[in-house]
Amino acid sequence: VNASAMGDKRAEEAFLQRYDRRQFASPLTTVDVAIFSIVNAELCVLLIERSNFPAKGQFALPGGFIDEAGDATLLATAYRKLYEKTGVTAPHLEQVESIGGAVRDPRGWSVTVLYFALIDRSAVSEVSVSVSPTSTEPVLWAPVNEAVSMDLAFDHQDLFRRALERLRSKTRYTALPLGLMQNEFTLTELQHVFETILEVGLEKKSFRRRLIDSGAVVESGNVQHGVHRPAAMYRLGNVPLDFVFPRSLQAIA
Amino acid sequence: VNASAMGDKRAEEAFLQRYDRRQFASPLTTVDVAIFSIVNAELCVLLIERSNFPAKGQFALPGGFIDEAGDATLLATAYRKLYEKTGVTAPHLEQVESIGGAVRDPRGWSVTVLYFALIDRSAVSEVSVSVSPTSTEPVLWAPVNEAVSMDLAFDHQDLFRRALERLRSKTRYTALPLGLMQNEFTLTELQHVFETILEVGLEKKSFRRRLIDSGAVVESGNVQHGVHRPAAMYRLGNVPLDFVFPRSLQAIA
């Protein structure tokens, strides 16, 4: 039995030695990332204008091929794409789903692993077009309500909608939008972000109660002075961003 | 501008004509399916014994390469794998996530798109080993509590655990386990299935209330006669299996 196991092991080694991946058709496999941020109080998604064929000149979600030498895992590819386009290194980044089929890319059967990221871009003031830190492709922060009707490359319109829907869905029962905030923020600002994502109004008391009582946010001790009563500033509590509340938020009447 | 667009279109066609996918390394991409069913009142997962290298002789989740000619989408590949191993055509089937990396398969950088399926196998009585309808690979329905400590091929132990965790998670706030039931069943049977999956006891009244009041199940009109008071039989209501209840189930004290 031991000899047989040894034989199997040697046979497997021989099999792998002879194995040539190029003999087998494998779908094109890519990673795409929908990067969300709040720009001028609007929820925006990062789009890049493709500088190469196919779909040259069209806007698309950042993404591309896996670097088999440099990327240890799919998540590493997603982090790399995010960093290449934004310079951001520690965002909230999560997988949405994979979409694959025969006709979604003119180059053939393809699979994309879709991620979404949340980053704080409120420190950057210029809107719309800017140039990314490590590439010269034109970059566009498109408000999501405009992006839904843009003619994006490949099936990226569909990918974008799926990522947005996932963000909206999780915003109802987690504290995920905290990933879009700066270090310190007021609860009114945070509520506006939730409302921007969900496109509905939320009840102030319930909103504050669930965020404070859950420990998702804690007072920083500072206050923001506006035209009137100063607002307490908060920062992230010691709770994971995708902490699940016992019930979902509803729109107010 | 129109002429330029025409030029771009012709240039894109030329690009695609010249494009040869084999020039570019693309990860091995596969679809794996964790197929769950209740066998003898236990939650089991379908494993097949691999008859080819690599990992020959080890048990693995059913799965394999995409048939680029025959499968229109990833979901089609998953349905095909399920059908090949079980003959089942209309199960609950949903994507869990994709796992990819450089070292998970000895053949090189690989990605697998993981699905899980729920099927009703209670009509089939023989346990353990049987032969699948369309292949001669040995098939094993392994109780999940045994499967978690089996030495599965590749990273399938990890994949299996992720699929199981997803099933457990959704069982707390949806009616997903209905996908494991026969046409008609009693609420006590259904509760046992929930309890088997969650490995905790549930409170009878709350359980019945949420399933009946939500419309997830409706009385079929038949009764099951046992040793004592007959039990009303139910069937699926007109509610999607992944209908989300307002709150999660908890274990009883």
Place this chain on the structure above:
DNA sequence: ACAATAGTGTCTGTCAGACATTATATG
């Protein structure tokens, strides 16, 4: 009648919505 399982009545606890009220800045 008894055993055993099916099924219900009803109280409590938790947490979100409603909405009126109080608090505290600036001009």
Place this chain on the structure above:
DNA sequence: CATATAATGTCTGACAGACACTATTGT
């Protein structure tokens, strides 16, 4: 002081858990 926004008090309602109770069969 007026006004605008911040923040709270407190009632209601939905829904899950607890648990005792009643119902209906076979033996």
